[in-house]
Every structure is written in structure tokens, then in C-alpha cells.
Amino acid sequence: MKFTVINYLLSFVIINVAILTVAIAGESERQIGYGRGGRMQGGAVSERSKEPIQPIPVSFDYDRAKVELGKKLFFEPRLSKSGWITCNSCHNLSTGGADNLPSSIGHKWLFGPINSPTVLNAKFNVAQFWDGRAKDLKEQAKGPIANPMEMASNHELAVSVLQSIPEYVGWFKEVYKDEKITMDNVADAIAAFEETLTTPNSRFDWWLKDYDDKLSEFEKEGYDLFKAKGCINCHNGFGVGGNSFQKFGIAKPYDKDTQTLGRYNVTKYEKDKHVFKVPLLRNIELTAPYFHDASTWNLSEAVNIMAEYQLGITLTAGETNKIVAFLRTLTGDQPSIIFPILPPSTANTQKPDRN
């Protein structure tokens, strides 16, 4: 009997040691896989930690209840007047966080004036929208809900729809401690969800972390050209873009679209005419058509247009191919989203209006 008890206790020790061993192994694998951030094993700093592009961080603050609420709102058709259009309608997480249209289709099939930017990695943008008129994702989220050409609702209506549904009242109370739902909190929750929509682990990011075989020679030559030709001057950082405003047509006036004024609409400075936020190049192979005016669906052509109008150079076909090959290494893990289940409307919920 005594032997059995000792045996029993010892078996626990063995189990626990086994569990600990597995846990430690897992942790160290994670450190190698994800946590190195350009540092080589043993603490030596990788040469590549000085590259002008940084790997997308794989860990971040995460408020589970808020993000889950934001996800529901991102897919919530009742935030639109018609009860049909959602954030995901134009920022489709199935297709690179964009709609792959020249410009978005909105309420009553109206077309927006500009190409929808991807929501993926949007947190790395210095500001939101092509003209930067929203300072952050929270401010951005309020725009389309009330835009008559997009979701065509208004903030008062959108909030009252949510307030009429007891499940939403409970979720908002859990996250924000308020009895009343506010547009500020709606936008805050959507932004919190959108902040999770990053795409780490691209082949290029692995290469930045010293996994040499993640890029081919051809792709590495593309990256070298990307730097040598000057693309890197604007397309750098976590998002490979998104952190500055630049005139479209630095080397040569951009004649394909002289109407869209961009940043000027926000600042009213003459110098900001045709100035736009530099788009992110992460997952660029997924988000055709390209540029604010969607003037091309072809990534090679987009690279050549940039060379011509921004850098004042002409690339050889071989150079373009290499740069495009490099750009395709920037596609990272797409967000894995469990499609949310939304609570039903109640008798107090404003009915959708398709007109």
C-alpha cells in the first residue's frame, strides 16, 4: 500500500517533469521562430536588424473581449442603412483586406471616389485614408458608417440599432462599463479588432530574421534593386510604406489623374495637391488594382509607373521582374478569423432600409 502511494506520487513528479520539458521546448522554439526580432542566437545582433524594413511583430496587447466585440461589429450589416453592407464588404479579409475593385460599391450601388486601401496592417499607417484625414483606426472606423456612398447610416442610428439588441448591450457593458453604447466605443472596438489584422511571418520577414533560405537569389536581387533604385525611401518600416505622405508625380507630373487632390483636401496647402499617403506594400500581390486611382491591375506595371513618375528612371524588364519577385515575398500569414455569429434584431431594432 505504502509502495503504491509512493509510486503514485513519483509518477506525478515524472509527469510534471515531462510536461515542463515539453513546455520549455515549446517556449524555446517560439523564441527561435518568432521572438528573435533580428537577433541571432547567443545575443549577437544580426546585420539585418539594420535593414530599413522591419519584421511585423508577432505578439501584441490583446483585449480578448474587446477584439471579439470589434470583430462582430466589423461583420455587422446592421451598421449600414440597408442592413447589408459591412466593413468587410470593402475590406474583405478573404481577399487581402480589400475589395479588389477600382473603387468600392456602396449603398444603392454608388461607387466611391478612390480605391479602398487594405485593412491588413493598417495599424502601421501614420494616419488613415489616402489623404490621412483620420488620425487613427478609431477615427477611420466612424467614416464609412455615415458616408452616404458607403454604409449610408448615421452615428445616431447605428448606435440605436446596437442598443436595441440586448446581447450588444451586454458586450459593450462588459468591455466599456457603460450602460449606453456610444459611437466612440463602437469605433474603438472595431479599431481594436483591426489592430489584430497584421500579417506576420512573410518569407521576407523570416529572411530578416536570418533564415537565409527563405529568399531565392532572384528575390534578394529584387530587394537590393528596391533599395538601390530608391523605392525604399518611401516604402520602409513595418508596413513597407504607410509612414509618410508623398506627391504622386515627384519626377514627372502624374497625368492619368489630375482630379484627385489628396492631402490638399485636409491641409489646404497648395504643396499638398496630389499628395497621398504612401501605401503599404505588405501583401501587395493580393490587393490589385493599384494606386489611389486603380490605374493598373498589373504589379509589374505598377512598379514601372512608380519608377517613371516618382524616381524618374526606367527599369529594364529584368529589374522589374526581380523587384516584383521581392514584393511577392511580403505576403504574410493572413488573419485566421472565425466568422462571427450575430445576435438577432428585436422589435425595437430599426428595420433595414434598402432605399
Place this chain on the structure above:
Amino acid sequence: MKFTVINYLLSFVIINVAILTVAIAGESERQIGYGRGGRMQGGAVSERSKEPIQPIPVSFDYDRAKVELGKKLFFEPRLSKSGWITCNSCHNLSTGGADNLPSSIGHKWLFGPINSPTVLNAKFNVAQFWDGRAKDLKEQAKGPIANPMEMASNHELAVSVLQSIPEYVGWFKEVYKDEKITMDNVADAIAAFEETLTTPNSRFDWWLKDYDDKLSEFEKEGYDLFKAKGCINCHNGFGVGGNSFQKFGIAKPYDKDTQTLGRYNVTKYEKDKHVFKVPLLRNIELTAPYFHDASTWNLSEAVNIMAEYQLGITLTAGETNKIVAFLRTLTGDQPSIIFPILPPSTANTQKPDRN
């Protein structure tokens, strides 16, 4: 040393016994939870196995590759002319498999002529569409893609779009062994995905499996009324409906919609005018508005309309409340879907056309 080895081996035995115990417990729980099908423990047949409503089966044949392909197609905007509308646009899995609109919004914001039925549990329908013009889900799936008021594409175009994307070519080849994608296989894969969209484990289904406390007395009285008043005559089986065609207006001509001819359009028999497939009542609390003409958003009112026009009776408010309480117990587990990631278009992919 020898003691340690014995101890080590014994600990393995203990661990394995523990694992086995857990496994057996899990298995027996699963049998109780899912596998009983109306049979009580010990082999005695439950009284409730004779009820006219059957619990939704929780296991079914499942071709993983085909279902995964079908899921991608269900969420594939490029099956529409605009590159924007998907199966999910009108059969939204976030909102009970329907769009919660009077009738669906389609290409160029055209409105369909009839309320969109839910895709959830649609496999239990005797035929598809309100008029039963498609014999099964596969035949149904072909309809909206080519309907000018819905996705507004055509079968040739839809197939050529998929054929232009190498990932789809590979997936279709894996599932169907053909080099060429066909509309028949597209519809087959979508149907295979839709067959998985059942909603088992409603409280009512648990009650059918002898878990008495899953329903309140009030709800049970509602079910008794549902049977006693005659609702059960049409709303029975796995789907609580869906297995017959009936005239809307058996007891009294339905004067709110005299235009929609229903089954007559398929058969051209005079007797089939205003005859419709009996809708499923599973998850009915999620799929307002109700009836082919969406004439009410209120479930109590829907029950009263049925009583008046189909059964020729008037329910008391108390009876209606009880029946509605019973109907709310029919909401089952909603499908847990990982939002699919779709492959990018290529230079050969037909561009979306919003016009």
C-alpha cells in the same frame, strides 16, 4: 537504480490507465450527448423517438477537401459579375444563413422578387427555392450565379474566372480529378459545403433525447399546442418543415400577396397557384422577416397569420406566446466557420464589372 526503472515503468502504466479512463469517459459522454438518437441508456427506446420532429443528426459523411473548396466558393466574390457579391451576401452565416431583408439586394442594387430562405439545414428541404424549382442544393447553387438580379454572372464566365487561378485548378483537380473546372463541379462543391451547414444541439433536440430540463413547462406547453393546433402537420421532420409543398391560404385566401404564383411556375398546374415549399422552422428566431413575401418581422404575428390562413383558427395571446417560446428552442449550434482565404486573380482573370 532498479527501483527507479520499475518506478518509471509503473508510472507509464498509471499514465496510460489515466488516459484510457479519460478517453472512455469522453466516449461515453459523447454517446450520451450525441449518439443516442432518442434511445435511452440501456437500450430502452425513448417515448420521444416517436415525436414527429427528429433531432438533427450530429454526424455525417464529410469530404474534407471538397467541403473546404465549397466553402471558398461560397465566399468567392469573383463568381459574381461585379466581383463583390457572394453566396454569403444573401445567405449570411453570421445571421442565421439569411440576409434579414424583405428580399435580397443583387447586382446593381436590384431587389429579388422573394425573401431569401436560409441556407442552414437546407439539406432537409425536399427541393430548393420557395417553388422547389431546383431538385437539390447542387442544382440550386447554379441559379443565383447566373441570375441577372443576383450575382449577374454566367456559368461560362464564372468557370473561366476560376480556371484562370492556379490554386483553384489544383483544388478542383484534387477533388474531381479533372483538368478542367466545370459548373457542375462548382455547384457540387458548394452543395457539399452547404450540406455541413446544419444546426444540431438545439435545446429542443436535447429535450427530444430525454434531457427533460432543457425545456421549461411553458415551452413544453408551446410544443403541445404546436401539435394540438395542427402546425405539426406541415412543420415536422428534421427541419421542422421543408418536406412538403402547401398552398398559402388553405383555410382563407391569402390576400396580402396574390401575385406570387409559387409552385405553379414549375408545374403549370392550376392547383399549384400560391403553393410554396413549407419553410424550415429551425433557427426561426434568427431569420426575420417571415414568409415568401416578408410580410411580417414579428414571430408572434407570423404564428397568428399561419393560424388564421392555414388552420382557420384564432389563437389566444397566451397560446401564441407559448408557441413562440417553443419555436425559440429550435435555435441550434450555428456553424463555426473559419473565414476562407482566397487566392489572388492573375493576368488571365476576367476583371470585375460593376455595371
